[in-house]
Amino acid sequence: MVAPSRVPARSAAEARVVTSLLSRHGVLGGLDAVHSWLADAARGRWMETTRIPLDELAGWHRDEDTGYLWHETGRFFSVESVNVELGGGAVSRWCQPIINQPEIGILGILVREFDGVLHFLMQAKQEPGNPGGAVQLSPTVQATRSNYTGVHRGRPIPYLEHFRDPVSRAIVDIRQSEQGAWFYRKRNRNMVVEAGAEVEAAEGFCWLTLGQIAAVLEIPDLVNMDTRTVLACLPGGGAAFARAVPQHPVDGFAGALARSGDPTSPAVHTTDEVLSWITAARTRTELRVASRPLRQLPGWREADGAISHHSGRFFSVVGVQVRAEGREVGDWSQPMIEPAGPGIIAFVLKRIRGVLHVLVHARSEPGYADVVELAPTVQCAPGNYEVLPEEARPRYLDTVLSPAARVRFDTVLSEEGGRFLEARNRYLVVEADVEVADDDPEYRWLTLAQFDDLLRHSFYVNIQARTLVLCLRGLAARQ
Amino acid sequence: MVAPSRVPARSAAEARVVTSLLSRHGVLGGLDAVHSWLADAARGRWMETTRIPLDELAGWHRDEDTGYLWHETGRFFSVESVNVELGGGAVSRWCQPIINQPEIGILGILVREFDGVLHFLMQAKQEPGNPGGAVQLSPTVQATRSNYTGVHRGRPIPYLEHFRDPVSRAIVDIRQSEQGAWFYRKRNRNMVVEAGAEVEAAEGFCWLTLGQIAAVLEIPDLVNMDTRTVLACLPGGGAAFARAVPQHPVDGFAGALARSGDPTSPAVHTTDEVLSWITAARTRTELRVASRPLRQLPGWREADGAISHHSGRFFSVVGVQVRAEGREVGDWSQPMIEPAGPGIIAFVLKRIRGVLHVLVHARSEPGYADVVELAPTVQCAPGNYEVLPEEARPRYLDTVLSPAARVRFDTVLSEEGGRFLEARNRYLVVEADVEVADDDPEYRWLTLAQFDDLLRHSFYVNIQARTLVLCLRGLAARQ
Numbered sequence: 033m034v035a036p037s038r039v040p041a042r043s044a045a046e047a048r049v050v051t052s053l054l055s056r057h058g059v060l061g062g063l064d065a066v067h068s069w070l071a072d073a074a075r076g077r078w079m080e081t082t083r084i085p086l087d088e089l090a091g092w093h094r095d096e097d098t099g100y101l102w103h104e105t106g107r108f109f110s111v112e113s114v115n116v117e118l119g120g121g122a123v124s125r126w127c128q129p130i131i132n133q134p135e136i137g138i139l140g141i142l143v144r145e146f147d148g149v150l151h152f153l154m155q156a157k158q159e160p161g162n163p164g165g166a167v168q169l170s171p172t173v174q175a176t177r178s179n180y181t182g183v184h185r186g187r188p189i190p191y192l193e194h195f196r197d198p199v200s201r202a203i204v205d206i207r208q209s210e211q212g213a214w215f216y217r218k219r220n221r222n223m224v225v226e227a228g229a230e231v232e233a234a235e236g237f238c239w240l241t242l243g244q245i246a247a248v249l250e251i252p253d254l255v256n257m258d259t260r261t262v263l264a265c266l267p268g269g270g271a272a273f274a275r276a277v278p279q280h281p282v283d284g285f286a287g288a289l290a291r292s293g294d295p296t297s298p299a300v301h302t303t304d305e306v307l308s309w310i311t312a313a314r315t316r317t318e319l320r321v322a323s324r325p326l327r328q329l330p331g332w333r334e335a336d337g338a339i340s341h342h343s344g345r346f347f348s349v350v351g352v353q354v355r356a357e358g359r360e361v362g363d364w365s366q367p368m369i370e371p372a373g374p375g376i377i378a379f380v381l382k383r384i385r386g387v388l389h390v391l392v393h394a395r396s397e398p399g400y401a402d403v404v405e406l407a408p409t410v411q412c413a414p415g416n417y418e419v420l421p422e423e424a425r426p427r428y429l430d431t432v433l434s435p436a437a438r439v440r441f442d443t444v445l446s447e448e449g450g451r452f453l454e455a456r457n458r459y460l461v462v463e464a465d466v467e468v469a470d471d472d473p474e475y476r477w478l479t480l481a482q483f484d485d486l487l488r489h490s491f492y493v494n495i496q497a498r499t500l501v502l503c504l505r506g507l508a509a510r511q
Numbered sequence: 512m513v514a515p516s517r518v519p520a521r522s523a524a525e526a527r528v529v530t531s532l533l534s535r536h537g538v539l540g541g542l543d544a545v546h547s548w549l550a551d552a553a554r555g556r557w558m559e560t561t562r563i564p565l566d567e568l569a570g571w572h573r574d575e576d577t578g579y580l581w582h583e584t585g586r587f588f589s590v591e592s593v594n595v596e597l598g599g600g601a602v603s604r605w606c607q608p609i610i611n612q613p614e615i616g617i618l619g620i621l622v623r624e625f626d627g628v629l630h631f632l633m634q635a636k637q638e639p640g641n642p643g644g645a646v647q648l649s650p651t652v653q654a655t656r657s658n659y660t661g662v663h664r665g666r667p668i669p670y671l672e673h674f675r676d677p678v679s680r681a682i683v684d685i686r687q688s689e690q691g692a693w694f695y696r697k698r699n700r701n702m703v704v705e706a707g708a709e710v711e712a713a714e715g716f717c718w719l720t721l722g723q724i725a726a727v728l729e730i731p732d733l734v735n736m737d738t739r740t741v742l743a744c745l746p747g748g749g750a751a752f753a754r755a756v757p758q759h760p761v762d763g764f765a766g767a768l769a770r771s772g773d774p775t776s777p778a779v780h781t782t783d784e785v786l787s788w789i790t791a792a793r794t795r796t797e798l799r800v801a802s803r804p805l806r807q808l809p810g811w812r813e814a815d816g817a818i819s820h821h822s823g824r825f826f827s828v829v830g831v832q833v834r835a836e837g838r839e840v841g842d843w844s845q846p847m848i849e850p851a852g853p854g855i856i857a858f859v860l861k862r863i864r865g866v867l868h869v870l871v872h873a874r875s876e877p878g879y880a881d882v883v884e885l886a887p888t889v890q891c892a893p894g895n896y897e898v899l900p901e902e903a904r905p906r907y908l909d910t911v912l913s914p915a916a917r918v919r920f921d922t923v924l925s926e927e928g929g930r931f932l933e934a935r936n937r938y939l940v941v942e943a944d945v946e947v948a949d950d951d952p953e954y955r956w957l958t959l960a961q962f963d964d965l966l967r968h969s970f971y972v973n974i975q976a977r978t979l980v981l982c983l984r985g986l987a988a989r990q
Contacts, residue, residue, distance in 0.1 A: 041781040042783060198791070199791060202784075315700050473676070488783070489786075490881075
């Protein structure tokens with residue numbers, strides 16, 4: 033079989049994604065119907081998460097030598113700890129607990145056309161760490177290898193067969209990293225796969241357009257992290273995006289956004305220059321991460337059945353007991369990471385020659401597979417800086433919180449509820465007049481089209497920036 | 512400053528690379544002048560490499576516990592050993608010594624235009640492991656971080672300043688892996704950087720066109736490995752390549768080669784399908800590499816001052832004493848890897864709908880940073896298979912050695928002479944009528960344009976395949 037050449041194939045996918053992004057009405061109905069379906073799905077679900085001491089977690093034990101927390105099967109994940117040395121950072125050496133989950137899981141969304149418009153099969157799903165134990169809009173499938181090889185002896189996972197190899201008709205199929213501050217080299221396989229017309233939505237599932245998902249992305253804590261990362265990896269739209277989004281008035285925000293998605297628009301830096309800058313950062317940054325015992329970890333203390341930082345900042349490792357109905361296993365306990373406070377994650381935007389550019393930061397985190405990834409302009413938990421040196425304060429934090437910033441997106445979203453307990457971040461997209469030197473070692477201006485290029489590959493764009501890319505594209509659908 | 516959009520910028524670089532590829536006459540003269548310059552450069556150079564026992568290496572010591580070989584400075588590299596578990600392989604578990612060189616070195620070539628044609632500043636350089644201690648055509652700069660931070664207390668490295676950050680005017684700037692069978696996660700920064708007209712060739716250096724380098728690539732052991740990997744990362748040519756290479760007769764090899772470089776030509780698989788296949792291979796392959804002591808390493812023995820496999824196959828770790836004139840340090844000793852025999856590294860080509868396709872193999876090696884890279888159709892040392900199970904024999908080895916194969920390139924080239932002692936491989940490019948299923952998990956047909964896309968990023972195309980990509984592009988310049 034000879035496929036059409038790659039350029040037209042990609043263009044076709046882009047056009048279909050853009051059509052779905054601009055559709056607020058789908059097979060289910062309008063946005064009202066989406067809200068009704070979510071309310072219905074939440075009804076009758078039940079999940080209770082109770083804090084318990086780490087040493088009372090059923091099925092988990094602590095290694096005598098290292099103090100690491102393991103599941104008795106040896107699968108799922110473990111809580112370990114590392115010594116981190118980061119050359120050039122404001123804090124150049126520290127110790128911390130970290131989650132080790134070496135298995136590559138699947139985050140998969142099925143798509144199907146209804147009336148010529150792509151619809152995404154979303155699941156209403158609870159996770160123990162979701163704020164309020166609430167139902168969130170989740171991918172069709174979220175499965176660790178332990179899940180799908182049956183280690184947990186639970187119910188079979190619906191739709192999993194569409195994401196097993198050999199995969200055909202994938203629109204997205206790429207491994208991406210997750211939080212490098214809390215996970216050691218965790219990678220998940222982000223997938224969007226086309227289903228045939230015979231595939232129906234089971235109970236708890238629903239076909240939504242991308243525009244409908246973009247609309248509910250503005251509701252706090254509703255669209256889960258796994259959905260956000262998978263959808264951010266979709267083809268961004270390219271020329272189709274630029275054509276479909278209204279460019280009038282020429283000096284308006286929507287026009288600048290549309291042109292940002294067009295690969296032929298002028299960019300401050302060529303993509304080759306951006307890649308060279310990433311190469312330089314990955315070469316220059318000396319990151320050393322070495323295991324060290326979790327017992328008596330410098331800077332951390334164990335008390336009340338949890339492991340916390342002496343300062344009370346950053347995060348704690350806590351134990352929870354979970355009781356649930358409506359998911360694979362009804363009752364279990366597990367360790368989780370509980371952040372000390374909410375974070376701020378922001379893109380600073382600027383129109384340069386009429387094209388919207390995003391200011392990205394070359395950031396290093398201990399769990400990254402390849403030293404440095406592109407992060408939002410600001411990504412921090414402001415409370416932490418009370419115990420850190422002044423020079424550690426993020427460069428553009430004041431900019432994004434300033435009244436002078438023109439706010440384009442501002443919603444609190446929560447992170448992976450399977451591993452993190454009530455981890456919430458305020459996601460902000462603002463326009464601001466900041467000046468950055470062309471050869472600044474840490475920051476660069478990128479267009480949306482350049483994000484699109486980078487998101488076809490692993491480990492360039494970090495998980496927080498992926499959420500913001502999705503929010504930014506979603507602004508094109510705002511009415 | 513606003514750059515032209517990335518697409519035209521890349522096209523301009525492609526056109527300049529193609530013009531240089533098709534130029535066999537440069538500022539030095541024709542090919543005769545190149546040969547004379549190489550002969551002159553070799554004269555008066557002198558390098559003597561003598562085998563000595565590992566425990567007599569000056570400046571190196573063996574760790575008492577692990578048996579690892581370290582340089583007394585803690586820099587350069589160390590010889591360590593690992594236990595490898597590779598799920599799904601014909602051999603699923605083994606131990607081996609491996610070189611650990613965590614520093615990211617620079618492999619850099621300066622370019623400058625003469626009469627509108629790009630010329631590459633090449634160096635005539637000896638390395639202790641080069642066959643016969645011969646001079647090879649080497650990059651402008653080959654420097655480990657230990658080199659350029661002065662740990663070895665040698666002479667300053669000419670032209671190094673052009674490759675230090677911040678780099679501007681880079682045509683290539685990407686980290687790539689090296690031999691994953693012998694190096695643990697070694698990565699070098701491959702760079703091609705434009706120099707101004709004020710930069711002259713010092714003694715031992717020479718400005719050559721890409722066409723001249725392609726011509727001498729057919730001479731055994733002359734173009735060194737570092738030159739090959741850097742030049743393979745150049746923009747392949749795209750539409751400019753397709754336009755410049757004669758496409759008549761339409762059914763001829765040159766025409767099929769030209770169309771292979773054109774991203775609008777029909778390909779068996781779209782690039783997104785190729786990326787999905789790589790994702791699947793990297794997700795499926797379970798590779799576990801763990802340190803273990805080099806003393807009493809299972810399967811290996813220490814005798815006569817060297818460490819060798821019991822079978823006498825694979826490779827040995829040996830010590831050498833080097834005396835040299837004309838390089839940074841005149842006299843040193845070091846450990847090296849000496850392969851048991853020469854290898855065969857081959858691309859199988861096929862014209863599919865008039866477009867030349869290359870059959871690539873998804874290969875895992877213990878030292879790869881990301882589990883799997885794309886390797887040549889065949890990459891092996893045939894002698895090793897005498898001691899391995901029958902199913903380990905490479906699938907297309909018989910194809911490439913068959914008299915029915917139409918040979919397009921066939922030259923013995925040697926590998927990194929700074930770490931490997933007389934490591935030589937027969938590089939073959941053949942056309943053959945092989946059939947491969949579209950969903951074969953291990954093999955895919957790629958066009959040259961698709962290689963071009965992948966080579967902009969790290970760790971997709973392995974070092975052996977990079978040499979063959981360069982050979983294949985060079986065939987377009989053959990007259």
